[in-house]
Amino acid sequence: MSNKIVVGYDGSDSSKATLDFAVELAKSQGAAIVVAHVLEWSPYSFLTPNELEERHKRRGEELERAEKAVLAPLVKGLSDSGVEVTTALKYGGIADTLCDIVKAEGASQVIVGRTGNSGLSSRIFGSVAGTLAQISPVPVTIVP
Amino acid sequence: MNNKLKAAAWAAPAMLAATAPAMAQSMDQKINDMFASSTGWFVNFIFSPFPGTSFPWIVAWLVIAATIFTIYFGLIQFRAFPHSISLVKGDYSDPNDAGEVSHFQALATALSGTVGLGNIAGVAVAVGIGGPGATFWMILAGLMGMASKFTECTLGVKYRNEYDDGTVSGGPMYYMTKGFAERGLPAGKFMAVLFSVFCILGALGGGNMFQANQAHAQITNVVGDFPGWITGIIFAGIVFAVIVGGLKSIASVTEKVVPFMGVLYVLTALIIILMNADMIGWAFGQIFAGAFTGLGVAGGMVGALIQGFKRAAFSNEAGVGSAAIAHSAVRTKEPITEGFVSLLEPFIDTVVICTMTALVIIITGQLVSDPATGMYLLDEGGATIQTVDGNKGVALTSAAFSSAFGWFKYVLAIAVILFAFSTMISWSYYGLKAWTFLFGEGHTKEIVFKVIFCIFVVIGASANLGPVIDFSDAAIFAMAVVNIVALYFLMPIVKRELNSYLSRLKSGEIHKFH
Numbered sequence: 001m002s003n004k005i006v007v008g009y010d011g012s013d014s015s016k017a018t019l020d021f022a023v024e025l026a027k028s029q030g031a032a033i034v035v036a037h038v039l040e041w042s043p044y045s046f047l048t049p050n051e052l053e054e055r056h057k058r059r060g061e062e063l064e065r066a067e068k069a070v071l072a073p074l075v076k077g078l079s080d081s082g083v084e085v086t087t088a089l090k091y092g093g094i095a096d097t098l099c100d101i102v103k104a105e106g107a108s109q110v111i112v113g114r115t116g117n118s119g120l121s122s123r124i125f126g127s128v129a130g131t132l133a134q135i136s137p138v139p140v141t142i143v144p
Numbered sequence: 145m146n147n148k149l150k151a152a153a154w155a156a157p158a159m160l161a162a163t164a165p166a167m168a169q170s171m172d173q174k175i176n177d178m179f180a181s182s183t184g185w186f187v188n189f190i191f192s193p194f195p196g197t198s199f200p201w202i203v204a205w206l207v208i209a210a211t212i213f214t215i216y217f218g219l220i221q222f223r224a225f226p227h228s229i230s231l232v233k234g235d236y237s238d239p240n241d242a243g244e245v246s247h248f249q250a251l252a253t254a255l256s257g258t259v260g261l262g263n264i265a266g267v268a269v270a271v272g273i274g275g276p277g278a279t280f281w282m283i284l285a286g287l288m289g290m291a292s293k294f295t296e297c298t299l300g301v302k303y304r305n306e307y308d309d310g311t312v313s314g315g316p317m318y319y320m321t322k323g324f325a326e327r328g329l330p331a332g333k334f335m336a337v338l339f340s341v342f343c344i345l346g347a348l349g350g351g352n353m354f355q356a357n358q359a360h361a362q363i364t365n366v367v368g369d370f371p372g373w374i375t376g377i378i379f380a381g382i383v384f385a386v387i388v389g390g391l392k393s394i395a396s397v398t399e400k401v402v403p404f405m406g407v408l409y410v411l412t413a414l415i416i417i418l419m420n421a422d423m424i425g426w427a428f429g430q431i432f433a434g435a436f437t438g439l440g441v442a443g444g445m446v447g448a449l450i451q452g453f454k455r456a457a458f459s460n461e462a463g464v465g466s467a468a469i470a471h472s473a474v475r476t477k478e479p480i481t482e483g484f485v486s487l488l489e490p491f492i493d494t495v496v497i498c499t500m501t502a503l504v505i506i507i508t509g510q511l512v513s514d515p516a517t518g519m520y521l522l523d524e525g526g527a528t529i530q531t532v533d534g535n536k537g538v539a540l541t542s543a544a545f546s547s548a549f550g551w552f553k554y555v556l557a558i559a560v561i562l563f564a565f566s567t568m569i570s571w572s573y574y575g576l577k578a579w580t581f582l583f584g585e586g587h588t589k590e591i592v593f594k595v596i597f598c599i600f601v602v603i604g605a606s607a608n609l610g611p612v613i614d615f616s617d618a619a620i621f622a623m624a625v626v627n628i629v630a631l632y633f634l635m636p637i638v639k640r641e642l643n644s645y646l647s648r649l650k651s652g653e654i655h656k657f658h
Contacts, residue, residue, distance in 0.1 A: 043234050043246035046399040049573035052245050052253055052473035057310030059243045091243030100239065 003031040006102050008094070008112035008128070010037065011070045018113040018143040019074075023081055025111070032084040036101045037070055039063075041091040063089060095131035102138055111141040175373070175603055180611035183618075190618040198443055202621045203453045206463050209628045210288035213295050216635060217642065221290035221487050227649075228484040235656045236481070244475035247485045254470035254486065256402050257351075257570030258493050260563035262459030264409075264556070265358045265538035267501040269613065272528050272540055274451025275441040275511065275520050276427070277434025279502040281452025286494025289462030290487040295631050298483030298638045299323060300468030301476065314472025315574075316465035316627045317343075317581045323634045335626050336581065339465060342622040343578035344593075346466070350458065350616035351571020352597060353604025355564035357613075358538045360605040362560040365539050366553060376605030380598040382565070387572050388594045395569060402566045405559040406497070412555075413500035416548040420507045427506045440519030442527050454617065457624070459498055460490035464620055465627035469574045478654070480641045505544040510535070572597050 007022045009015045019035070026033050039062060047055065071087045078085045088101045102110050114129050129142045191200045214221065230236065231247050270278045296316065303322040304314030317336040324332025360375040385391040417424065430439070435452075438444035461467055467489060471482050505511070512530040513520045521530045528536065535543045538560060545552040572594065579593040580586075648654045 039243065041243050043237065043242070044248050046252050046256070046396075046403060047245070047249050048395045048399055049253055049257070049470055049473070049570055050395075052250065052470070053311050053313070055245045055473065056312070056475060060310055062243070092239070097242075 003029060004034055004105050004107040005031050006034045006036050006088075006098065006105060006107045006110040008038070008098055008110070008132075009035045009070070009074070012113070014113040014143075018111060021141075021143050022111045023078065023083055026083045027081070031108075032086070033078075034086050034088055034101065034105050034107060035071065035074060036088045036090070036098055037066055038094045038097045039066060039089070039091045040094060042093065059091075094128045095135060098128075098132055099136055102136065107138060109139045109141065110136055111143060114142050114144050175606040176608050176611065179603060179607050179615070183611065183615045186622075187614040187618040190621050191614075197446075198450075199446060200450065202625070203450055203457075205628065206292075206457050206621070206624055207285060207288065207453055209463055209624075209631070210285065210292045213291035213631070213635065214288050217291055217294065217639065220294055220642070221287065221491075224294075224484050224487065225491075228488050230656070231481050231485050232488065236654065238657055241475055245473050247474060247476070247481065250471050250474040250482065251485050251488060252403065253399075253570070254467050255406075255489055255492060256399060256566045257466065257470055257574075258459065258461050258489060258567075259402075259406055259497060260567035261355055261358045261538065261560065262350075262455065263493065263497045264501055264541050264560060264563070265361075266455050266459050267498045268505060268540040268544075269537050270451040270455035271502050271505050271511070272531065272536055273442065274448040275434045275439050275529060276430040276502070276506045277432075277436070277438060277441070277445070277448035278452035278455065279431045279499060279506070280435035281449045282456045282502070283452075283495055283499055285453045285456035286460060286462075286490045286498070289456060289460050289490040289494065292463035292628075292631070293460070293467055293490055294483040294487040295635055295638050296463065296465055296468040296627065297471040297486035298479050298641060299631070299634055300472045300479075301474060301482045302479035302637070302641065304472040312473050313577060313580075315469035315577055315581075316623075316630060317578065318472075319468070319634060320626075320630045323630070323637065327633065327637070329633055332630075335630055339623060339626040339630075340578035340582045342619060342626060343465070344575050344582075345619035346464070346616075346623050347571040347575025347578070348597065348600045349619040351466075351574065352568055352600050353607065354613060354616040355567050356601045356604035357607060359561050359564040362538050362542070362557045365542055366557045372606040373602055376602035379565075379568075379605060380601040383568055383572065383601055384594070384598045386569060387576075387597070388591060398562055398566050398569065402562055405562055408555065409559055410497060410500055412545065412549070412552060413504050416504050416545065417500070417507060419548060423507045424503075427503055430506055431502075439513070440517075440522070441529060442522060455498065456490075456494050458617055458620060460493040461620070462490045463628050463631070464624045466571070466574050466620075466623070468627075469577050470570065478641075478645055480638070480645045483638070483642075501541055504548075505540060508544045508547045510540060510544045510547075568601070 005022055005026055007019055009019055022033055066089055071089065075085055075087060090097045090101065098110060110132065112129050112132060133140050190202055193200050232251055234246060234248065237246060270282065299319040300314045303319040304312050305318055306312050316339050320332045320336040320339060356376055356379055359379065360372045363375055364370060382394065386395050433439055434448055436445055438448050441447050443450065467486055471486050474482050476482060510531050511520055512532060522528065523530055531540055533543055542553045542556050545556055575597060576590060576593055580590065583589045
């Protein structure tokens with residue numbers, strides 16, 4: 001089995017802490033890290049005609065921004081950690097898409113932070129970490 | 145500024161306010177007269193009947209086209225129905241394309257442009273003139289119209305323009321120019337220009353004035369009578385903020401609430417129908433009997449048929465070409481898939497939603513009939529059926545729903561206003577696409593159109609229903625005249641796409657991802 005760890009990363013402080021934890025873990029296990037950044041997107045949302053027309057253009061801009069502002073600096077920062085780091089950038093529902101990335105990479109575990117929605121909204125809609133714990137095909141570590 | 149002038153400046157608005165009611169009524173009247181007299185010739189031409197009959201040629205034009213497409217594509221609207229549903233669900237969408245416009249989004253946006261007052265007020269007008277029988281012809285026209293929509297939306301995607309910056313522009317004007325050139329046919333450019341002119345008129349008429357007019361009618365229905373131009377100015381202001389000011393928040397809230405309202409509307413209609421479950425058989429009896437005899441309506445069976453066909457066409461816009469503009473933005477490698485998806489539109493719009501409205505009006509007994517003969521009684525003018533409280537248009541629908549749930553008229557008022565608004569936003573886009581096709585893209589040129597659009601909101605809210613509805617229908621049908629000619633010439637291209645796609649679907653080359 002390949003030794004890859006998928007880490008959910010959204011640029012928040014908590015996800016940075018999660019990543020630090022994952023890096024330490026990877027060092028001790030000799031594993032590689034896949035930093036997964038998911039842009040939340042539903043194909044069932046509603047858009048105006050104008051937004052439809054510009055969607056393809058906006059998508060390109062969003063991907064470029066995420067790559068430049070979020071992922072590139074991060075990979076650079078980790079370059080001297082001694083851990084092999086790759087990235088995955090996708091659109092979709094966050095928990096579902098993380099699972100897809102895990103399957104596509106053949107990863108052995110997935111690590112996410114606990115933040116994001118808390119309180120009422122997560123009671124109604126569920127949290128990313130909670131959903132992931134239920135649907136993930138590999139062991140999930142949730143970093144508080 | 146000296147004090148005297150200042151005082152005068154303050155006094156002027158106060159005086160204006162004092163005389164406002166009287167002035168307002170006469171201003172509404174003036175706008176109405178001016179509007180009716182300047183558009184009459186156009187309306188008369190579009191709705192002129194075949195010599196010696198009362199059957200308008202334009203209605204035959206649309207229905208014959210829908211029939212031809214239905215036969216030519218071998219009942220595609222029924223054959224492809226299940227496949228259309230799985231396309232919308234995203235079964236065939238490549239996960240790597242996530243973040244692009246999905247089939248569902250293109251359909252939802254196109255629907256929010258068509259689902260609106262046609263389904264609420266338009267149906268009430270049709271049933272009010274043509275009786276319950278109009279419903280039968282409306283459903284039939286809706287089912288046939290699915291084939292027209294399939295044809296035009298496939299072409300819309302196939303011949304759209306994709307620009308370097310990633311934006312797209314599509315619609316009949318593009319398939320007329322590019323498609324005709326590809327087939328070596330003349331006059332494509334001419335037709336595209338003609339279509340664009342009518343599209344602009346349609347955007348200002350059905351896509352704007354009719355909406356403003358009925359939104360005002362609905363508001364006065366709830367809060368009491370007041371001059372239409374006031375509603376017009378408020379509406380124009382909000383539309384202006386969205387289409388000129390780029391105020392995304394209003395647009396996005398509307399786009400989210402409109403589908404919810406649509407579902408609420410259908411559910412409420414279903415509940416009312418189920419509450420009167422014992423009347424359902426009778427209602428369908430009225431619909432069938434009315435369809436073939438008229439049951440005393442003006443013009444008899446033909447009267448019912450014309451009203452049904454007219455409302456279906458006006459409501460779902462099949463063959464008109466507007467949907468081809470909305471559907472062009474989808475991200476797909478196969479233009480035909482958008483054709484499949486778009487054929488659901490007349491189904492949802494006309495066969496489901498319009499039929500619900502008609503059933504509620506019939507089942508709640510809004511139309512007055514003679515108990516002895518079972519024939520519907522006509523108003524003094526002899527054109528429309530008597531209703532319980534003399535209601536017409538959207539007020540008739542409102543009365544029908546309120547007879548079951550008193551509070552529903554408030555929900556309906558909000559729904560009508562939101563539908564009107566989202567339809568205006570959609571049509572401002574269609575009109576703008578036609579405008580830029582004619583005059584070229586450019587900030588100033590676009591602003592000019594958008595300002596004209598806002599001015600027509602005020603005119604629409606001020607005018608009477610009669611002239612507005614006539615002009616709206618006429619302009620939208622004029623688009624269909626040009627569009628359908630183009631569809632006849634280009635339908636072999638759609639057939640080629642269809643056959644190629646179906647064979648690849650069968651061979652498994654095109655497969656589900658989920």
